[in-house]
Amino acid sequence: MTEFGYIVVGAGTAGCVLAARLSEDRGTRVLLLEAGSAEQARTMTVPDAWPELLGTDADWAGVTSAQAGAGPVAYPRGRAVGGSGAINAMAHVRGHPGVYDGWAAAGAAGWGYADLLPYFRRSEHADGRDPALRGTAGPVRVAPVPEGDRHPVAVAFAAALAQIGCPATGDLSVPPHEGTAWVDLAIYDGQRVSPAGAYLDPARHRPNLIIQPDCLVTRLLMRHDRCIGVSYLRDGELVEAHAFGEVIVCAGAIDSAQLLLLSGIGPAAQLRALGIDVVADLPGAGENLQDHPIALACYAPGLPLSRSRYNHGEVYAALRSPLAGAWPDLHLFPILLPVAPAGRQPPDAGFALVAAVVAPDSRGWVRLAVPDAQAAPVINPAFLRDPRDLDRLEAGLAMIRHAATSAAFARVCTAETWPGLQTRTSAGLREYIRGTVGSYYHPAGTCRMGAETDAGAVVDTELRVRGITGLRVADASVMPVLPNAHPNATVLAIAEKAAGLITGR
Numbered sequence: 001m002t003e004f005g006y007i008v009v010g011a012g013t014a015g016c017v018l019a020a021r022l023s024e025d026r027g028t029r030v031l032l033l034e035a036g037s038a039e040q041a042r043t044m045t046v047p048d049a050w051p052e053l054l055g056t057d058a059d060w061a062g063v064t065s066a067q068a069g070a071g072p073v074a075y076p077r078g079r080a081v082g083g084s085g086a087i088n089a090m091a092h093v094r095g096h097p098g099v100y101d102g103w104a105a106a107g108a109a110g111w112g113y114a115d116l117l118p119y120f121r122r123s124e125h126a127d128g129r130d131p132a133l134r135g136t137a138g139p140v141r142v143a144p145v146p147e148g149d150r151h152p153v154a155v156a157f158a159a160a161l162a163q164i165g166c167p168a169t170g171d172l173s174v175p176p177h178e179g180t181a182w183v184d185l186a187i188y189d190g191q192r193v194s195p196a197g198a199y200l201d202p203a204r205h206r207p208n209l210i211i212q213p214d215c216l217v218t219r220l221l222m223r224h225d226r227c228i229g230v231s232y233l234r235d236g237e238l239v240e241a242h243a244f245g246e247v248i249v250c251a252g253a254i255d256s257a258q259l260l261l262l263s264g265i266g267p268a269a270q271l272r273a274l275g276i277d278v279v280a281d282l283p284g285a286g287e288n289l290q291d292h293p294i295a296l297a298c299y300a301p302g303l304p305l306s307r308s309r310y311n312h313g314e315v316y317a318a319l320r321s322p323l324a325g326a327w328p329d330l331h332l333f334p335i336l337l338p339v340a341p342a343g344r345q346p347p348d349a350g351f352a353l354v355a356a357v358v359a360p361d362s363r364g365w366v367r368l369a370v371p372d373a374q375a376a377p378v379i380n381p382a383f384l385r386d387p388r389d390l391d392r393l394e395a396g397l398a399m400i401r402h403a404a405t406s407a408a409f410a411r412v413c414t415a416e417t418w419p420g421l422q423t424r425t426s427a428g429l430r431e432y433i434r435g436t437v438g439s440y441y442h443p444a445g446t447c448r449m450g451a452e453t454d455a456g457a458v459v460d461t462e463l464r465v466r467g468i469t470g471l472r473v474a475d476a477s478v479m480p481v482l483p484n485a486h487p488n489a490t491v492l493a494i495a496e497k498a499a500g501l502i503t504g505r
Helices: 013-022 047-053 097-105 113-123 152-163 195-203 252-262 268-273 387-404 426-436 488-503
Strands: 003-009 030-033 179-182 209-212 215-223 226-234 237-249 287-289 293-301 315-319 330-335 351-357 364-367 378-380 413-418 471-473
Touching (some): 003 013, 013 030, 013 195, 013 488, 097 113, 113 488, 152 179, 152 315, 152 330, 152 387, 237 252, 237 488, 293 387, 293 426, 330 387, 351 387, 387 413, 387 426
Parallel strands (some): 003 030, 003 237, 030 209, 237 471
Antiparallel strands (some): 179 315, 215 226, 226 237, 287 364, 293 351, 293 413, 315 330, 364 378
């Protein structure tokens, strides 16, 4: 049979949630399609091995267009059952409530923080956190690094931030949503908790759930203004599957936008220029791409360093630059590995301290290079296009360099290798940032939701694609504004809420 009640495109974080929740109705057949493999390599399960996944077959291994002075920037995203949740650094953090309340105030009614809180709680299992605000029985088990296992550089960085006046907090996912914290990580019993393990594994036995990996969806099938299914490549053959219910696109901020554009849903002039028939003229499709830009300060170690057994980050600080609005606009955190900015030679030993702008003003886009699903789209997150984001990164690196001179940090650090003490002026630091800017790998916003009267919105507040019946998008692409945190916890909540919208449960 090639007809299903629901077809879910993409087995990433959102797709795993939707497939599991929709197949709870044993009378409905659900097809989950994933371009990547179902293989769960060791590197996908061992938490500290995630950097080894970048550039492998589990990664789309994309690159951006040229950014600021840095040239093209590496842009990994998951290509496997589990999606980016199978290759990411496992941080599980909510954004500030004001971000979600801003969604609702701008026209996404029903998507404020209070609306999302039940779905945040439904998705997670966070022992030892406030049970009034955090989930205690959800599929995704999360916890901070135990005190006895914390990496000495992460401990020193937390202490150094305290010495320069940055407050400590117990949990960034609850008030006051700022300060330095040992954040929850999706790690349990020494292994990654991927969305595939948390949601799909308990559902795999259901005869009404069909999971097909190694299947690249090439186009949405339309009959007039209704989506009736998808075409996809399987073993080199083009196959069709039909949905008498709905198709739900959960391919992420890059690939969901690409699939809509390939299917004739997007800015009419762009589509016609590529020879694509226009099904729905939605000028916002592929626009509004947001990401968190980063800049690194790199250090030589002051003592032999052990390897983090967790995510090579462990501790994160949500802080405010002088440009911050109602919530923190910076993350400061360590990378507990010998890394260097793009274009520089990584050292044999050492670590980096990172500043990330988590409330950026820059906006970019995703567009088709050619009308071919097997060709990479053009990705432009437009890092530092708005000069305020450069100001924020300069402020963040200044905080890091101040902390690195504190007594708390002296034992673990001997010298700054990048940008180096020769970079003393504001102009020199800004030139360094422009030349080395990178990504926190948090793309969102390219199919944003909004009110019916919002001409730039791609989906309505029930995640239905405007002008099309039988089609929804449910993933990071629907976020009007990217939260000021790692997005995976928010994607879980979006998908849980989407399941409720679709089923009415």
